[in-house]
Amino acid sequence: MNVVEIRKLWSVFRTAGVDSVVHQDLDLTIAQGELLSIVGGSGSGKTVLLRQILGLETPARGSVTVLGHPAEELTHAGAASRVGMLFQQGALYSAFTVLENIAFPLRELRNLPEDLVRDAVMVKLQMVGLDPAHAHKMPADLSGGMVKRVALARALIMDPPLLLLDEPTAGLDPDRADAFCTLLRSLHRELGLTVVMVTHDLDTIYELSTRVAVVADKHVLVDAPIQDVIAFDHPFVREFFLGGRGLRAMELLRQPPGAV
């Protein structure tokens, strides 16, 4: 079953009376259980694509179907049980404690008893590798890595089948980024999630994704496992994956797992 189906999508923004086309006849299908990375140059419309899947933008033409429904219906009540989103800066509600942030979608259901909500939050908090002692802290008191983990716990609180990530490792030091990748991979495996992420970080792409979609020239250039993407002949792909940083990161692929 396909979790996300994008057909002939056009994204158009009108600034100062001039239309700028970001996507033109873009097609993309994401199947259940995949871990898809969307890559592309700055301004190529990766984040817009993510926002289209979330229903935060409206297609100018074409259709975006998520879990069998049009994407614009996604933001209706109960959206937290269909899709979870990890924003780049976490987007934690700064007036709430960690506990209240994670509990927010559950409490909005209005009918679940408080102790059940609290237990569910504590389980999610530990699933993302945070100590229960952090539950009463305010987001302003957390480090960048902890903010991401809390935001991930909040995105997962209703066990949505689809998880979207915007630059999940941006702003984390390499150690934390590695730990976060490991966490994402284990959650992906254990919960059977479908994960879509936008990232620039080559290590993250090589480490996590089962498939890579390259967005360039207003459409999906190539959409395949990472080895096939690297073999694809296009200026952007060459620069992105086979530039200096790309070659260094690719060493990871060659090394057998577990090698030091």
Added chain:
Amino acid sequence: MLLGRWAAADLADRASWASVQSTLRGLRGKDSAGVWDLRQIQRLDHTGAQFLWNTWGRQWPAEVHTLPAQRSTLERVARFSVALPPPDRQTAWGVLLALGVWVYRIEGHIADALRLLGQLLIDNLRLWRAPEKAPWRDISGHLYRIGATALPITALVGFLIGVVLAYLMSQQLRQFGADAFIVNILGMALIRELGPMLAAILIAGRSGSAITAQIGVMRVTEELDAMKVMGIARGFRLVMPRAIAMSVAMPLLAVWTTVAALLGGMLASDLVMGLTPAYFVAALAKAVQVSNLWLAVGKSAVFGLLIALIACHYGLRIKPNTQSLGEGTTASVVTSITMVILVDALFAVVFKDVGI
């Protein structure tokens, strides 16, 4: 045997929650060591699993049949179910510490305010010595934003207040046959008190909040730190231009508001009492001494300086998060309006012999 969807959204439905509750309560009475079969459940999420786990008294029942995915969800819940650590309790010691924090905060406010004032004096000296290096563009920009763009709203408010005041007064004065004294009352009240006060309160709400929010956002986006790293004095570039612009614009706005209010009063007295504008103007010159106008202008300049300093003070104290930004802006407006009224009362006491 359990059926159906055991997910948070489904459980939260009022009807199904009630029925699940009553069924499980019935079960608990009979035989707690029964056989649980979860294999027919369509969807079991962590909230549903948590609910079952709590129902089982946080231990595995004697016999459970599950699908592998359900078992792993339940195992995760079982592993991670811990009591919420209690929030920090309030003790007498804690209350004492909170009092100390409060005292330190007051002290910090006073120290920061003094430092700001001192820095402003130093910056003004620097401006005096080398006027060609001053941020004149900033000052003129702030003058435009604080002063010129506030002209319509202050005129409108002043005019309406003038009309309302003249109308109410005329009703009272007519009872004593003292119609002509409306000019004295309006002239004195508007020029000496209401004009400057109205303008100051409007500007405190309009530009004071804007200054606090502006500087606060610069803190949130680390622009203040960037300025410091470049060696640009924020007192000289941020506080002083605003203070100068505010203390120049404020008296002008006060006069402008007063004129608008007097026009409104003149119009209302012409309509209600038949006092011609010519008489109004002539009587106004006799009733109100010019020293009142100087007093009004002088205290408006002080109001302007106060509003700018308070707004900058709160702006610079904002911490890099959104909640602090909102709190700081509110505190800035409330404090500056309160201070304006306090200082106005002080002026009234000190200058009680002037112009009356």
